[in-house]
Amino acid sequence: MRIASVLLPDAGSVRVGRVVDDVVHVLDASDSVLDLLRAGTLLEAGADALSARAVPLDSVRLLAPLQPPTVRDFVTFEEHVEGMRQLAGVPDAWYAAPAFYFSNPYATLGPADDVPMPPGSAVLDFELEVAAVIGRGGRDLTPEQGTAAIAGFTIMNDWSARDLQAAEMQVGLGPAKGKDTATTLGPWLVTADEFTDLDLALEARVDGRVVGTDRLSNMAWTFGDLVAYASRGTEVRPGDVLGSGTCGHGGCLGELWGRGASHDELPPLRPGSVVSLSVEGIGTLTSRVVPGVAPTPIPPASRRGSKASLLSPSDSNDAFLPPERAHR
Amino acid sequence: MRIASVLLPDAGSVRVGRVVDDVVHVLDASDSVLDLLRAGTLLEAGADALSARAVPLDSVRLLAPLQPPTVRDFVTFEEHVEGMRQLAGVPDAWYAAPAFYFSNPYATLGPADDVPMPPGSAVLDFELEVAAVIGRGGRDLTPEQGTAAIAGFTIMNDWSARDLQAAEMQVGLGPAKGKDTATTLGPWLVTADEFTDLDLALEARVDGRVVGTDRLSNMAWTFGDLVAYASRGTEVRPGDVLGSGTCGHGGCLGELWGRGASHDELPPLRPGSVVSLSVEGIGTLTSRVVPGVAPTPIPPASRRGSKASLLSPSDSNDAFLPPERAHR
Numbered sequence: 001m002r003i004a005s006v007l008l009p010d011a012g013s014v015r016v017g018r019v020v021d022d023v024v025h026v027l028d029a030s031d032s033v034l035d036l037l038r039a040g041t042l043l044e045a046g047a048d049a050l051s052a053r054a055v056p057l058d059s060v061r062l063l064a065p066l067q068p069p070t071v072r073d074f075v076t077f078e079e080h081v082e083g084m085r086q087l088a089g090v091p092d093a094w095y096a097a098p099a100f101y102f103s104n105p106y107a108t109l110g111p112a113d114d115v116p117m118p119p120g121s122a123v124l125d126f127e128l129e130v131a132a133v134i135g136r137g138g139r140d141l142t143p144e145q146g147t148a149a150i151a152g153f154t155i156m157n158d159w160s161a162r163d164l165q166a167a168e169m170q171v172g173l174g175p176a177k178g179k180d181t182a183t184t185l186g187p188w189l190v191t192a193d194e195f196t197d198l199d200l201a202l203e204a205r206v207d208g209r210v211v212g213t214d215r216l217s218n219m220a221w222t223f224g225d226l227v228a229y230a231s232r233g234t235e236v237r238p239g240d241v242l243g244s245g246t247c248g249h250g251g252c253l254g255e256l257w258g259r260g261a262s263h264d265e266l267p268p269l270r271p272g273s274v275v276s277l278s279v280e281g282i283g284t285l286t287s288r289v290v291p292g293v294a295p296t297p298i299p300p301a302s303r304r305g306s307k308a309s310l311l312s313p314s315d316s317n318d319a320f321l322p323p324e325r326a327h328r
Numbered sequence: 329m330r331i332a333s334v335l336l337p338d339a340g341s342v343r344v345g346r347v348v349d350d351v352v353h354v355l356d357a358s359d360s361v362l363d364l365l366r367a368g369t370l371l372e373a374g375a376d377a378l379s380a381r382a383v384p385l386d387s388v389r390l391l392a393p394l395q396p397p398t399v400r401d402f403v404t405f406e407e408h409v410e411g412m413r414q415l416a417g418v419p420d421a422w423y424a425a426p427a428f429y430f431s432n433p434y435a436t437l438g439p440a441d442d443v444p445m446p447p448g449s450a451v452l453d454f455e456l457e458v459a460a461v462i463g464r465g466g467r468d469l470t471p472e473q474g475t476a477a478i479a480g481f482t483i484m485n486d487w488s489a490r491d492l493q494a495a496e497m498q499v500g501l502g503p504a505k506g507k508d509t510a511t512t513l514g515p516w517l518v519t520a521d522e523f524t525d526l527d528l529a530l531e532a533r534v535d536g537r538v539v540g541t542d543r544l545s546n547m548a549w550t551f552g553d554l555v556a557y558a559s560r561g562t563e564v565r566p567g568d569v570l571g572s573g574t575c576g577h578g579g580c581l582g583e584l585w586g587r588g589a590s591h592d593e594l595p596p597l598r599p600g601s602v603v604s605l606s607v608e609g610i611g612t613l614t615s616r617v618v619p620g621v622a623p624t625p626i627p628p629a630s631r632r633g634s635k636a637s638l639l640s641p642s643d644s645n646d647a648f649l650p651p652e653r654a655h656r
Contacts, residue, residue, distance in 0.1 A: 069397070070433065075501065078632045093498035095629040101501040102430035105398065106563045119468070119561040140447070140624050170421035172497055173403065173429040181561040220629035228626050233447040233509040235434045248632075296468050298556050301423040301548040304406045304576075 001046040002283075003152070004188040005033055005110070006060040014063065018049035019188055022057045025049040033066040033189065037135055037151055037238040043191065064110035065154050065189040066133065068241040071108070073129070073158060073179075074100040074226050076219040079248025083255030098221045098229050103158070103243075104180050111186035111285050116292035117271060118181040121161035124269040124289065125253045127246040128204040128277045130216055131156035132223040133189055137237040146227030149236060152191040153198075155277050155285040156243050157184040162254055162268070181292070185241070187283050198223070200280040202247045207274055211266070212250025216279070219244055329374040330611075331480070332516040333361055333438070334388040342391065346377035347516055350385050353377040361394040361517065365463055365479055365566040371519065392438035393482050393517040394461065396569040399436070401457070401486060401507075402428040402554050404547040407576025411583030426549045426557050431486070431571075432508050439514035439613050444620035445599060446509035449489035452597040452617065453581045455574040456532040456605045458544055459484035460551040461517055465565040474555030477564060480519040481526075481551075483605050483613040484571050485512040490582055490596070509620070513569070514613050526551070528608040530575050535602055539594070540578025544607070547572055 002019040006026065016033055017024035027049055036042040075081060076098055081090050093099070109115065117124055135151025158179060165178025197217070204212035221229075226242050236242075246252050256266055269275065269289050276286040330347040334354065344361055345352035355377055364370040403409060404426055409418050421427070437443065445452055463479025486507060493506025525545070532540035549557075554570050564570075574580050584594055597603065597617050604614040 072504070075499065078629075081499075091498045093495050096495060097505070097626070098629075099496050099499035099501050100504050102432060102504060104430060104562055106565065116561075140621060142624055143626055167421050167424060168427050169500055170419045171403065171409075171427040172500070173427050173503075175501075176400070176428050176430060177425070177557075177560065218632060220631070221626065225626045228624055229505075232505065232623055233444075233620065234432055237434065292561065293468060295560055296470055296556055298425070298471055298549065298553045301406075301426075303548070304546060 001191050001194070002188045003033060003042065003046055003065060003191065005063040005065055007063055008055070009059055016045065017060070018046050019057060023054040024057050024060055025052045025054050027052055034239040037066070037133070040136065042135065042151055046191065062111045062187050064108050064185040066185075066239055067108055068105050068133070068239050069237060071103040071105050071183060071241045071243065072100045072230055073103045073243040073245065074098050075245040076221050076226070077214065077245055077248040077251065078220055079214070079218065080246045080251055080255055083248065083258040086258045098226055100230070101174060103183060104176070107179070107181055107183045109182050109184045111184065111287070113184065113287070114290040115159055115182045115184065115287050116290055118161040118164060118177070119293055119295035121164050122268065123161065123163040125160045125162050126204065126206070126269065126275045126277070127158035127160055128202055128212055128251040129156040129158055129243045129246055130200070130202070130279055130282070131185060131244070132227065132242045134227065134236045134238055134240040134242070137235060139231055139235045140233070141228045141231045141236070143222065143224040143228045146231070147222065147224030149227050150192050150223055152189040153195070153282060154185050154189050155187070155279050155282050156241070157275065157277055157285060157287060158243060158246065159183065160252065160254065184285060184287050186285050190282050195281060202251070203278045204251060205276040206269070211253065211256065212247065214247035214249045214251055216244065216247070218248060329519050329522070330516045331361060331370065331374055331393060331519065333391040333393055335391055336383070337387055344373065345388070346374050347385060351382040352385050352388055353380045353382050355380055362567040365394070365461070368464070370463065370479055374519065390439045390515050392436050392513040394513070394567055395436055396433050396461070396567050397565060399431040399433050399511060399569045399571065400428045400558055401431045401571040401573065402426050403573040404549050404554070405542065405573055405576040405579065406548055407542070407546070408574045408579055408583055411576070411586040414586045426554055428558070429502060431511060432504070435507070435509055435511045437510050437512045439512065439615070441512065441615070442618040443487055443510045443512065443615050444618055446489040446492060446505070447621055447623035449492050450596065451490040453488045453490050454532065454534070454597065454603045454605070455486035455488055456530055456540055456579040457484040457486055457571045457574055458528070458530070458607055458610070459513060459572070460555065460570045462555065462564045462566055462568040462570070465563055467559055467563045468561070469556045469559045469564070471550065471552040471556045474559070475550065475552030477555050478520050478551055480517040481523070481610060482513050482517050483515070483607050483610055484569070485603065485605055485613060485615060486571060486574065487511065488580065488582065512613060512615050515611050518610050523609060530579070530608075531606045532579060533604040534597070539581065539584065540575065542575035542577045542579055544572065544575070546576060
């Protein structure tokens with residue numbers, strides 16, 4: 001079943017709806033998708049929804065299917081890594097375990113939301129991913145338990161400010177500001193029972209032109225593996241989002257730039273650009289880029305020398321430091 | 329004022345308390361510190377607490393002062409970066425902006441919690457940091473607004489599995505699993521009004537032996553700058569934690585190993601190790617390392633070749649790909 005979060009035109013209230021063809025059956029209760037996941041009653045609510053009032057799908061505004069408590073974004077498509085790192089190659093460590101980073105959950109946007117240019121960025125990119133949404137939390141799960149923990153799937157556009165990302169990743173952290181302004185989820189959550197396998201066709205279009213096509217089965221690990229790895233030594237909780245990572249074969253402009261496409265041929269996204277991501281069995285997520293705000297300035301780094309005199313004179317850890325560092 | 333989250337011995341209930349010397353005044357209401365921050369009533373509740381019943385501090389179990397919705401960890405001490413990257417040096421990008429990553433909010437532990445060895449790690453380290461806790465949320469804040477947004481400060485031990493971290497950072501993401509099992513906060517939140525400046529003495533001890541001493545004023549940016557940068561193009565929200573990054577001059581073992589201390593001289597933490605972090609004006613956060621669980625295995629990466637036949641035969645983005653990639 002297709003579960004959406006909808007803003008109703010009448011009262012401006014947000015409700016959970018079940019999408020069937022071109023109508024949405026709207027639940028009366030004000031519980032959010034996240035509330036239903038936490039209560040373990042999403043499927044039950046979805047079944048009940050069929051007897052709830054139906055409104056035309058095009059009369060409501062679709063919001064992100066949920067506001068996730070956390071967003072983990074993985075990197076599971078070898079072709080994406082290869083394209084993004086043309087000179088460096090795919091590091092051995094990539095094959096050892098499904099690497100991920102935590103992304104900003106406050107950046108979550110829905111299918112009807114325009115995407116502002118991130119402050120200070122001139123090189124915006126999209127990333128075509130599929131996101132798994134956790135239904136049942138757990139700790140130190142096996143891959144089988146990880147698969148069973150997934151409530152459903154949605155499309156994820158992991159908007160990427162490549163210029164900000166390149167700068168911060170020189171420090172070896174993140175990315176953070178490179179991914180901080182927008183992550184679009186939608187158009188709805190399709191419950192896991194709808195899929196017999198996950199060999200789904202993926203397609204990305206920019207301004208109507210196809211730039212990427214891949215299949216979800218090219219992930220190097222299953223979503224169950226990702227959930228297991230995410231929960232190792234910690235927890236996954238209901239509503240957590242786990243992104244597949246960007247698919248290959250043009251799942252973002254960065255991969256194609258890495259393989260030699262020029263910015264003239266394939267320009268970075270700019271205000272007015274329209275990106276459509278389609279995933280077989282889920283739907284299409286279309287977003288428009290709009291102007292953003294200028295960065296609010298912060299001062300440059302204070303260099304250490306200016307404050308050395310503030311150090312305590314009794315540095316009792318000098319035994320561990322080389323002579324030029326001790327007794328400063 | 330010192331605001332703590334306490335587990336009461338009688339009913340096992342969790343309450344907000346105000347610590348005054350060796351007693352804690354316990355609020356009757358069940359609102360958490362996070363609830364009070366969101367309501368904007370933390371200072372009011374803290375003032376009211378003085379007329380609430382007092383129990384001996386040593387009769388309660390101190391929990392993490394709050395369960396933060398998000399944890400951003402910065403890297404603002406130049407000496408730490410220099411020590412951790414002996415060969416590589418401090419990258420220019422480090423000086424350009426305060427780099428950070430999002431860490432796992434589910435890893436939050438309190439001052440009474442033992443710290444399990446992360447699954448699969450044999451090289452555990454501590455990191456001595458000070459964390460700012462957001463009181464008032466906002467978007468695109470100035471540094472001045474960022475300073476005003478801070479409700480208070482607590483001590484943060486950013487436990488780091490150096491072996492896991494080194495592996496995943498070769499992929500250029502995170503760290504994630506290297507920091508996933510434990511981040512200790514405590515012993516309480518000291519409200520921002522208690523500090524006339526933040527030139528605070530910092531000290532780290534392992535098994536009673538001083539290994540690190542620095543001053544918080546050696547941060548290259550102020551916490552207000554960090555909040556401003558964090559909110560650029562997005563939001564900070566009440567309860568968000570922003571870590572200063574590890575202080576220099578032995579704020580973690582990794583810095584000292586980077587400067588030449590051997591594992592024989594300064595061994596990685598192991599079950600039984602006791603780490604005490606002291607911050608002037610806040611207090612001391614002492615944690616004991618205990619054994620953890622073995623990693624639940626996940627399968628190795630599926631190599632791409634095995635699935636190439638699943639690709640759609642009509643790759644309409646071939647125009648952007650070099651010939652050897654097109655028409656696969």
